[in-house]
Amino acid sequence: xxxxxxxxxxxxxxxxxxxxxxESQVPLSHVMPMHxxxxxxxxxxxxxxxxxSTRALLKRIDAVCPLKTPIQLQTLVELPRLVHxxxxxxxGVDTSSLxxxxxxxxxxxxxxxxxxxxxxxxxxxxxxxxxDAGIDVLPLVGPSSLLLALSASGxxxxxxxxxxxxxxxxxxxxxxxxxxxxHALTTGETQIFIETPHRNQALWQALxxxxxxxxxxxxxxxxxxxxxxxxxxxxxxxxxxxxxLDKHTPVVFAFGP
Amino acid sequence: xxxxxxxxxxxxxxxxxxxxxxESQVPLSHVMPMHxxxxxxxxxxxxxxxxxSTRALLKRIDAVCPLKTPIQLQTLVELPRLVHxxxxxxxGVDTSSLxxxxxxxxxxxxxxxxxxxxxxxxxxxxxxxxxDAGIDVLPLVGPSSLLLALSASGxxxxxxxxxxxxxxxxxxxxxxxxxxxxHALTTGETQIFIETPHRNQALWQALxxxxxxxxxxxxxxxxxxxxxxxxxxxxxxxxxxxxxLDKHTPVVFAFGP
Numbered sequence: 133x134x135x136x137x138x139x140x141x142x143x144x145x146x147x148x149x150x151x152x153x154x155e156s157q158v159p160l161s162h163v164m165p166m167h168x169x170x171x172x173x174x175x176x177x178x179x180x181x182x183x184x185s186t187r188a189l190l191k192r193i194d195a196v197c198p199l200k201t202p203i204q205l206q207t208l209v210e211l212p213r214l215v216h217x218x219x220x221x222x223x224g225v226d227t228s229s230l231x232x233x234x235x236x237x238x239x240x241x242x243x244x245x246x247x248x249x250x251x252x253x254x255x256x257x258x259x260x261x262x263x264d265a266g267i268d269v270l271p272l273v274g275p276s277s278l279l280l281a282l283s284a285s286g287x288x289x290x291x292x293x294x295x296x297x298x299x300x301x302x303x304x305x306x307x308x309x310x311x312x313x314x315h316a317l318t319t320g321e322t323q324i325f326i327e328t329p330h331r332n333q334a335l336w337q338a339l340x341x342x343x344x345x346x347x348x349x350x351x352x353x354x355x356x357x358x359x360x361x362x363x364x365x366x367x368x369x370x371x372x373x374x375x376x377l378d379k380h381t382p383v384v385f386a387f388g389p
Numbered sequence: 390x391x392x393x394x395x396x397x398x399x400x401x402x403x404x405x406x407x408x409x410x411x412e413s414q415v416p417l418s419h420v421m422p423m424h425x426x427x428x429x430x431x432x433x434x435x436x437x438x439x440x441x442s443t444r445a446l447l448k449r450i451d452a453v454c455p456l457k458t459p460i461q462l463q464t465l466v467e468l469p470r471l472v473h474x475x476x477x478x479x480x481g482v483d484t485s486s487l488x489x490x491x492x493x494x495x496x497x498x499x500x501x502x503x504x505x506x507x508x509x510x511x512x513x514x515x516x517x518x519x520x521d522a523g524i525d526v527l528p529l530v531g532p533s534s535l536l537l538a539l540s541a542s543g544x545x546x547x548x549x550x551x552x553x554x555x556x557x558x559x560x561x562x563x564x565x566x567x568x569x570x571x572h573a574l575t576t577g578e579t580q581i582f583i584e585t586p587h588r589n590q591a592l593w594q595a596l597x598x599x600x601x602x603x604x605x606x607x608x609x610x611x612x613x614x615x616x617x618x619x620x621x622x623x624x625x626x627x628x629x630x631x632x633x634l635d636k637h638t639p640v641v642f643a644f645g646p
């Protein structure tokens with residue numbers, strides 16, 4: 133707690149479009165409310181997942197809402213590698229030192245490569261440190277692949293879990309798929325997960341082979357983009373024509389009763 | 390599957406601002422991308438949680454993006470009561486008959502009173518029926534109180550569950566709180582839940598009394614609104630000054646290690 137809270141900056145959570153590393157880009161106005169772009173355009177201090185992609189985003193914002201501070205004069209600090217790799221929770225890294233600009237009175241942006249920062253992406257340790265330092269946290273509206281995939285899946289949206297990544301080893305992965313399916317069928321809870329794109333096909337084959345025929349399985353790619361594809365079918369139907377996933381496109385998977 | 394899929398309309402999932410029943414309203418441009426408003430403005434057939442609040446939303450959209458069809462000429466059909474009350478999943482209602490306009494070639498909007506349709510709100514049965522009828526589902530970007538609350542909580546965003554409502558009976562509620570906390574502390578999974586506003590204070594007292602002092606507990610209200618409040622503290626800190634929740638304001642609760 134600070135004696136003069138009015139002098140502190142805020143931690144602004146700035147969502148990014150979902151076209152990172154994708155073939156086609158969307159206009160920012162497709163996926164970001166004007167207010168989000170306006171707040172982002174006023175910032176000159178950032179904590180980010182990757183400085184290069186943040187600069188690319190700032191250029192796109194500048195084209196819609198002119199930046200208050202030229203990009204080359206802005207301060208961009210990357211989250212520690214360990215947080216990238218293990219996730220904030222497992223890494224146990226203290227990121228409070230990155231809050232310097234906010235403690236000095238500047239609004240500070242947190243941004244990841246795609247979607248909402250600190251959701252299915254690193255950054256929550258910084259948000260936590262902000263709360264502990266009495267810094268206000270301002271989440272801004274923008275796209276989230278998990279939410280778009282869930283709402284469009286036809287699966288239960290009144291009870292759901294994002295379980296992150298499944299194990300890479302095939303025996304462990306199958307075991308995990310069975311455990312998640314058992315939980316989903318018992319409780320009704322939709323299970324949502326992602327994978328690094330080059331492993332998508334192996335995961336997809338495992339899902340189509342090992343889930344029960346009556347379980348509903350949805351795969352969503354290129355969410356919010358012109359080539360968006362969302363297909364939701366019972367596993368028994370998928371088995372007749374499972375299709376193939378390419379090695380480059382991020383996919384959100386979800387299943388449930 | 391249809392032989393001439395080009396003649397089918399799409400099911401468009403239109404998010405609504407989070408100021409339903411709130412004191413203050415936000416400008417739509419604060420929380421909705423222009424593309425979302427443009428798509429919504431072209432629709433003339435809707436399935437909704439509540440026809441009256443949908444008409445109010447359409448008026449607000451019209452002020453930013455003129456509607457293609459005057460509101461009084463639009464078709465608004467409410468989701469069945471049973472889906473409202475029990476949720477799509479538990480109700481087991483067949484809502485495929487509501488897809489008539491899309492089958493006849495018109496784009497059909499699905500909208501709830503606040504936030505993303507079919508997420509923490511009814512509508513997933515209609516989305517499911519659309520997939521089964523070969524109707525494309527188009528989720529649009531907009532605000533979600535759950536996602537905003539999660540990203541701003543400082544809790545683990547790489548593994549989380551939305552568990553809906555907790556039991557009303559106090560003994561059952563306490564038992565559920567303990568079970569969720571045990572699960573959260575064992576797995577690291579953030580637990581997110583909501584309550585009808587007039588029961589918020591009872592739930593809040595139970596949380597502050599029964600969770601372990603080291604558990605982090607976040608409460609978020611008026612998300613995306615001018616009077617937004619997001620406070621995230623360890624339970625031991627909350628106990629010293631728990632504050633009080635009013636009977637009218639929706640709150641998103643979240644806790645975890």
